[in-house]
Amino acid sequence: MTILDIALSDNAGPRYKQVADQLATLIENGTLSANVRLPTHRALADQLGVTVGTVTRAYAEAERRGLVEARVGAGTYVCARETNHWTFDTPHSSQLECHFGYNVPPLLDRADMLNRAMQKLAGNPATLNQLMLYQLPEGIMQHREVLAHWLQQQGVNLSADRLLFSSGAQHATQMALDAYCRAGDTLLVEKYSYPGLISLARQHQLSLKPLEMDDEGIIPESLDAACRLYQPRLIYSMPTLQNPTTATMSLERRHAILDVCRKHNLYLIEDEVNGLLPEERPDPFVNLDSEQVIHIGALSKCLAPGLRVGYIQVPQRLYEQMTTTLQNHSWMTSPLLTGIATELIQSGDAVRVLSQIRSEMKVRLEITREILGDFDLRTSESCFHIWLTLPEHLRLGEFVTAATENGISLKSAELFVPPGGAVPPAVRLSVSSPANRDILRSGLLKVRELLEQEPTGGFAL
Numbered sequence: 001m002t003i004l005d006i007a008l009s010d011n012a013g014p015r016y017k018q019v020a021d022q023l024a025t026l027i028e029n030g031t032l033s034a035n036v037r038l039p040t041h042r043a044l045a046d047q048l049g050v051t052v053g054t055v056t057r058a059y060a061e062a063e064r065r066g067l068v069e070a071r072v073g074a075g076t077y078v079c080a081r082e083t084n085h086w087t088f089d090t091p092h093s094s095q096l097e098c099h100f101g102y103n104v105p106p107l108l109d110r111a112d113m114l115n116r117a118m119q120k121l122a123g124n125p126a127t128l129n130q131l132m133l134y135q136l137p138e139g140i141m142q143h144r145e146v147l148a149h150w151l152q153q154q155g156v157n158l159s160a161d162r163l164l165f166s167s168g169a170q171h172a173t174q175m176a177l178d179a180y181c182r183a184g185d186t187l188l189v190e191k192y193s194y195p196g197l198i199s200l201a202r203q204h205q206l207s208l209k210p211l212e213m214d215d216e217g218i219i220p221e222s223l224d225a226a227c228r229l230y231q232p233r234l235i236y237s238m239p240t241l242q243n244p245t246t247a248t249m250s251l252e253r254r255h256a257i258l259d260v261c262r263k264h265n266l267y268l269i270e271d272e273v274n275g276l277l278p279e280e281r282p283d284p285f286v287n288l289d290s291e292q293v294i295h296i297g298a299l300s301k302c303l304a305p306g307l308r309v310g311y312i313q314v315p316q317r318l319y320e321q322m323t324t325t326l327q328n329h330s331w332m333t334s335p336l337l338t339g340i341a342t343e344l345i346q347s348g349d350a351v352r353v354l355s356q357i358r359s360e361m362k363v364r365l366e367i368t369r370e371i372l373g374d375f376d377l378r379t380s381e382s383c384f385h386i387w388l389t390l391p392e393h394l395r396l397g398e399f400v401t402a403a404t405e406n407g408i409s410l411k412s413a414e415l416f417v418p419p420g421g422a423v424p425p426a427v428r429l430s431v432s433s434p435a436n437r438d439i440l441r442s443g444l445l446k447v448r449e450l451l452e453q454e455p456t457g458g459f460a461l
């Protein structure tokens with residue numbers, strides 16, 4: 001008979017739930033594999049010193065979560081695991097040992113909170129009927145008020161009557177480029193920038209000009225020189241947990257950047273999709289000068305990317321053009337989704353998830369530093385990714401190929417460099433992305449092994 005490694009505590013909540021949670025852990029960490037038969041209700045009840053009813057409830061809860069199944073007349077069995085992938089499955093991803101490819105929040109069980117949020121909406125027919133209607137492009141005022149209030153609590157001063165919902169930060173950026181840029185315009189960017197922005201710029205036929213960076217991000221003098229040289233239309237920047245370098249600008253630097261923008265009458269797109277992740281960070285640009293800043297954010301990194309709820313606030317002068325652009329794109333962001341997001345914020349679940357993400361990232365970054373700490377590594381508190389400069393003897397292309405051959409997916413620096421720029425010998429690893437800490441650890445050990453490999457010494461003719 002299987003003896004399950006389950007320990008109950010008097011002050012850890014209902015016993016059936018403790019059993020179900022610990023079953024989940026045993027299944028998640030591989031101790032219980034697919035098709036293993038669990039002890040009978042009576043046997044587990046005796047082992048744990050609880051009633052048979054408690055075990056029945058625990059198994060029912062585990063079944064509800066899709067972990068186990070009751071087979072008629074045969075007992076309760078561990079289900080064959082449908083691996084939860086953070087991202088869409090590609091034909092190759094199932095063969096990967098470790099996926100460091102995407103900046104996604106660490107895997108959390110958000111089924112219950114989504115269930116509760118949807119039930120709450122479902123309980124109110126008047127609300128449901130409203131969600132089925134066309135709304136103003138900027139979205140339902142009550143939803144905007146809840147979001148704006150929550151963001152203010154997180155230190156971002158947006159106002160409900162100015163912000164607009166979008167389908168994520170990527171969409172908000174697309175709207176900004178659609179609204180304010182024309183083909184041939186110049187867009188200033190950090191010299192290593194977000195690939196999604198580089199792709200949008202290509203589609204809009206914009207010319208990207210790189211700005212020099214130091215440990216804090218954009219150097220103000222480089223911005224000033226580029227403004228004089230190129231007469232840019234806009235600047236795009238990620239002041240907090242920059243993607244890919246992890247840099248966060250100090251408050252002083254933010255003021256200096258805004259001074260240059262005002263001097264050249266240049267609007268700044270602030271991509272703060274990572275802005276809520278660190279517990280503390282300097283004021284976002286929008287707090288310092290909301291008339292100079294197009295602020296973009298989303299619930300993708302701090303709550304759930306699948307919700308596709310983002311937001312944008314633009315200077316007053318640009319507001320009308322932005323609502324028209326949103327209307328041109330999709331009339332409005334789905335009120336059903338903003339309604340769910342509103343429920344998740346109001347119930348306190350959004351804050352809980354954010355705090356779980358922060359704690360998980362703390363552990364993951366400790367594991368990362370423990371394994372790769374003696375290499376040239378940039379990390380930052382709560383940052384999903386790390387930026388790793390390769391040892392001198394390694395070539396970027398060869399390293400990325402070797403990683404792929406060893407089942408490791410990571411991003412080459414090439415993807416972050418605007419066209420024509422010099423590619424540094426670096427890679428981005430999203431340490432938030434592996435499905436659990438064990439996979440993270442084994443993936444990092446493999447990366448370490450590859451970093452330590454001796455150069456082959458051969459040269460191609």
Ligand SMILES: Cc1ncc(COP(=O)(O)O)c(C=O)c1O
Pocket residue numbers: 103167168169170171194196238243271273297298299300301305310
């Ligand atoms: C810097 C940056 N901006 C925007 C996005 C897109 O966010 P969303 O999923 O909300 O569209 C990402 C996603 O990785 C990102 O890293």
